[in-house]
Amino acid sequence: MKRVPTGIPGFDELIEGGIPEGASILVGGGPGAGKTIFAMQYIYEGARSYNEPGLYVTLETGLKDITWNMQSFSWDIKTLQDKNLMKIYRLNLTHSRSAEEIEQQIEKELAIITKMVDSIDAKRLVIDSVTAFGVWIPKRGALRHMIFEFANRLKETGCTTLLTSEIPKENRDNIGYKFSAYGVEEFVADGVVGLYFTPPNRSIFVRKMRGTNHSKSVHAFDIAENGIEIHPKDEMLWGALRQ
Ligand SMILES: Nc1ncnc2c1ncn2[C@@H]1O[C@H](COP(=O)(O)OP(=O)(O)O)[C@@H](O)[C@H]1O
Ligand SMILES: [Mg+2]
Numbered sequence: 125m126k127r128v129p130t131g132i133p134g135f136d137e138l139i140e141g142g143i144p145e146g147a148s149i150l151v152g153g154g155p156g157a158g159k160t161i162f163a164m165q166y167i168y169e170g171a172r173s174y175n176e177p178g179l180y181v182t183l184e185t186g187l188k189d190i191t192w193n194m195q196s197f198s199w200d201i202k203t204l205q206d207k208n209l210m211k212i213y214r215l216n217l218t219h220s221r222s223a224e225e226i227e228q229q230i231e232k233e234l235a236i237i238t239k240m241v242d243s244i245d246a247k248r249l250v251i252d253s254v255t256a257f258g259v260w261i262p263k264r265g266a267l268r269h270m271i272f273e274f275a276n277r278l279k280e281t282g283c284t285t286l287l288t289s290e291i292p293k294e295n296r297d298n299i300g301y302k303f304s305a306y307g308v309e310e311f312v313a314d315g316v317v318g319l320y321f322t323p324p325n326r327s328i329f330v331r332k333m334r335g336t337n338h339s340k341s342v343h344a345f346d347i348a349e350n351g352i353e354i355h356p357k358d359e360m361l362w363g364a365l366r367q
Pocket of ligand 2: 159160161252
């Protein structure tokens with residue numbers, strides 16, 4: 125099986141060298157857990173260290189997060205963007221009254237994403253975050269259906285994909301079991317990774333990774349001057365994650 129190394133220091137050795145090519149991975153965590161940095165670093169390292177083009181799709185309200193992160197880690201994305209190794213796209217739906225209108229917009233966005241993937245021959249894709257779809261689709265049933273369809277359609281791009289999801293407070297008590305906002309994200313994903321921030325400790329847990337003998341432990345990580353760094357030998361106890 126071909127694997128896609130994330131390039132995030134310490135992470136790939138937890139998952140036998142990388143994510144199975146073409147898989148979709150859910151990255152769940154509370155606010156500030158490091159989801160955006162993790163996802164961004166995956167695209168950045170892909171472009172920088174493996175010469176693999178990547179598309180980063182953000183659904184968050186501004187591009188500020190992204191630029192701030194880039195600046196604070198001194199990642200030079202300009203050069204990578206100029207070389208077509210990296211692309212950032214902001215997905216923005218408008219509020220619509222009917223389910224059909226939303227569906228049409230999503231269709232349009234899927235077509236744009238597919239076109240962008242083709243234009244740089246992207247191998248890596250990020251959707252940050254799927255939780256944000258909830259802003260436009262208030263009905264839970266419709267939302268879950270949409271996320272399911274959306275994630276499945278993304279698989280047609282052939283990209284190895286990270287989907288981020290924010291774990292809401294009520295689900296965060298259920299450490300190690302709940303990784304997403306709407307509960308459907310886990311089911312479309314071939315892998316699930318949880319990020320936790322229990323001040324002052326950060327930790328990471330691989331809940332599932334198809335076709336992979338992954339680490340079953342919780343590992344410490346840091347956000348340092350170059351981004352996320354996982355300490356694979358540094359295991360934590362579950363109790364340390366409770367907030
Ligand atoms: N340069 C940095 N050095 C150390 N920690 C940082 C740095 N930049 C951001 N952070 C930490 O990362 C957090 C944001 O991470 P982010 O990936 O945006 O979280 P999420 O997407 O899970 O909400 C900040 O709240 C801060 O704690
Ligand atoms: Mg984020």
